[in-house]
Amino acid sequence: MGTFKQGRSDSLQQRVIITVVGHDRVGIIAGVTATLAKYDANILDISQTIMQDFFTMIMIVDIAGCKLSLQELQVILKNKGAEIGVDINAQHEDIFKFMHRI
Amino acid sequence: MPITLMPEEILETINMIRSENLDIRTITMGVSLRDCSHDDIATTAQKIYDKITRKAEKLVRIGEDISREYGIPIINKRISVTPISVVGESCTSGEYIILARALDQAAKEVGVNFIGGFSALVQKGFTKGDDYLLNSIAESLAVTERVCSSVNVATTKAGINMDAVYRMGKIIKDTAGLTKEHGGLGCAKLVVFCNVPEDNPFMAGAFHGFGEPELVINVGVSGPGVVLNAVKSNPNVDFGSLATIIKHTAFKITRMGELAGREAARRLNVQFGIVDLSLAPTPAVGDSVADILEAMGLERVGGHGTTAALALLNDAVKKGGAMASSYVGGLSGAFIPVSEDAGMIRGVEEGSLTLDKLEAMTCVCSVGLDMIAVPGDTTAETIAAIIADEAAIGMINKKTTAVRIIPVPGGKVGQRVELGGLLGTAPIMPVHPFSAEKFIRRGGRIPAPICALTN
Known part of the structure; x- marks a missing residue:
């Protein structure tokens, strides 16, 4: 897997990390990206891999132009995940930046 | 960049x-109640309730x-307030139970599970308000659900107020008696301190100190499980490398x-206070400080080597944590509560962990003898002597120590008492059968140690 190189911290962006974990099957990426597109969440980067037999996808998404709040989007994604059989979590990017970078 | x-x-x-x-154990909001004093106690109670709920x-x-x-996950949202001994000092009535009820109702109204600050600082003696507060502790803890109480009986600068120590021994017995149908649960909400910190976010010892601002947000983190897995993944490294892994x-x-903490403070428009670095275990499997010590190579917690292992752990946590936060405060050290840590409970039940070893362990970590259940026939004088020993360790070593002890009514060594939720299950531990009564009854104050003369 590569690294997520994000440009300068743009205060106009509101970045969220979306992780998708589950058994691999057809249509996972399509299902998640279609949902994000529907609500105008802009995907900045995607990485995917298989870890311990689980399909793992990490996306960096800008929700500054999103029609929904983060909490609303979380609920929509959870429901979508249940529908296609994967676990989807959306978290504010800062939790990762804070833990791993000073 | x-x-x-x-x-x-x-x-x-x-x-x-x-x-x-991994979770945030508590976000605790400190609220000053210094402007709630009134000579009428009902008015004081109303002002306390109104201010906290607002x-x-x-x-x-x-x-x-x-x-x-x-x-x-943020497990607990809590509130600490100005010591009620001070807030109630102006009241003509000494029925502080009215103030305790106001705190309890306010906590319930805003939805927090504990509110700390039914407290007094009496290391050198008692004011009228301190007297009233101490006299109200047992009953207040029995009739309220969410109120926590703490009393500071010693500091390095002042010495140990042995009259207060003795009174606390009796108050702990009274509190256990009044909450006997719940195994003496009231005692789980009562802490006796030496060198109490004024910005501690953890219960039951939290209160809003005199040097604190009007409102403040303090945060307590947790994470024994994360440290445990890091230690387990490195079974054969030497101590220097082990310390580095724990620091990271x-x-x-x-x-x-x-x-x-910063985000909560920003959104509440309140000053950010401190992060408390304490490793706080829970009864959940894998969330145990004892398990970390055993993963470091000890067969059972409490055996020889435990104090050294804990010293390394505690110091490495502080070093790593100090780098991570702009303001560190509170208790900041590994907690070793017996009832709240599955590994500690196992140590007691298998005979490896005794009260004496726990006392030694408190010399190298925060906080003290925490959540210890002892037999119901333990006397007030023996409990006072246990408090005095802990206070002496804190006083001489210029650190915080505390005692949260539950003389379980009717309880015998070998039994267990269920305290519920995060408070866990306490195995009843034996105390020494020899009396300290004559020593405790002397009264007065143990003078401040020579190491207090730093100026």
Whole structure:
């Protein structure tokens, strides 16, 4: 897997990390990206891999132009995940930046 | 500067939260009640209730918002207030139970599970308000659900107020008696301190100190499970490398606290106070400080080598945590509560962990003899002597020590008492059968030690 190189911290962006974990099957990426597109969440980067037999996808998404709040989007994604059989979590990017970078 | 996050780092964070019980243990809002005094106690109670419910109205909702948006559990939202001995001092009545009820109702109204500050600082003696407060503790803890009480009986600068120590021995017995149908549960909400910190976010010892601002947000992190897995993954490294691994882990844990605290303070428009670096165990499997010590190579916690292992752990957590936060405070050290830590309970029940060894362990970590159940026939004088020993350790070593002890009514050594929830299950431990009564009955104050003369 590569690294997520994000440009300068743009205060106009509101970045969220979306992780998708589950058994691999057809249509996972399509299902998640279609949902994000529907609500105008802009995907900045995607990485995917298989870890311990689980399909793992990490996306960096800008929700500054999103029609929904983060909490609303979380609920929509959870429901979508249940529908296609994967676990989807959306978290504010800062939790990762804070833990791993000073 | 470009920010680069590795996918491995993202997955590490998620794994810590999902599998290793990483959480923010508490966001505690400190509220000054210094402007609530009145000579009529009912008016004081009303002012206390009104101020807390007004100032902390959004605390729980904002805590839950942060928890959801960042995807990190925030287990408790709590409130600490100015010591009630001071707030109630102007009242003509000494029925502080009225004030305790006001705190309890305010806590219930805003949805916090504990409110700390039914407290007094009496290391050198008692004012009228202190007297009233101490006289009200047992009954107040029996009739309220969420109120926590703490009394500071000693400091390095003042020495040990042995009259207060003796009174606390009796108050603990009374509290156990009044809550006997729940195994003496009231005692789990009562802490006796030496060198109490004034910005501690953890219960039951939290209160809002005299040097604190009007309102403040303090945060307590947790994460024994994360440290445990880091130690387990490195079974054969030497002590220097082990300390480094723990430091790195503590850094990451503490950063979560720093983030949550700053965000909560910003959203509540309240000053950010401190992050408390304490490793706080829970009864959950894998969330145990004892397990970390055993993973370091001890067969059972409490055996020889335990104090050294704990010293290394505690120091490495502080070093890693201190780098991660701009303001560190509170208790900041590993907690070793018996009832709240599955590994400690196992140690007691298998005979490896005794009260004496726990006392030694408190010399090298925070906080003290915490959540210890002892037989119901333990006398007030023996409990006072246990408190005096802990206070002496704190006083001489210029550190915080505390005693939270439960003389379980009718309880015998070998039995267990269920305290419920985060308070866990306490195995009843034996105390020494030899009396300290004559010593305790001397009264007066143990003078401040020579190491207090630092000026």
